[in-house]
Amino acid sequence: xxxxxxxxxxxxxxxxxxxxxxxxxxxxxxxxxxxxxxxxxxxxxxxxxxxxxxxxxxxxxxxxxxxxxxxxxxxxxxxxxxxxxxx
Numbered sequence: 371x372x373x374x375x376x377x378x379x380x381x382x383x384x385x386x387x388x389x390x391x392x393x394x395x396x397x398x399x400x401x402x403x404x405x406x407x408x409x410x411x412x413x414x415x416x417x418x419x420x421x422x423x424x425x426x427x428x429x430x431x432x433x434x435x436x437x438x439x440x441x442x443x444x445x446x447x448x449x450x451x452x453x454x455x456x457x
Contacts, residue, residue, distance in 0.1 A: 386407055390416060
């Protein structure tokens with residue numbers, strides 16, 4: 371059997387609430403606010419970036435069917451923190 375390789379804890383510079391810019395991919399150049407960060411997986415969820423459409427089936431009278439837009443997490447290596455000028 372293979373031994374599991376331990377990954378060293380990398381100190382992430384991206385924190386919840388920061389404004390970041392996407393460096394590569396289909397959303398390159400877009401900016402957004404970080405909603406959630408997964409440090410062990412090196413992923414971050416950015417508002418309005420890396421969106422996809424999910425088709426939802428109708429579930430009774432209260433929940434109509436249709437298309438819902440959701441955000442997917444991005445690799446933190448594709449993000450750059452934008453420093454805002456403080457007053």
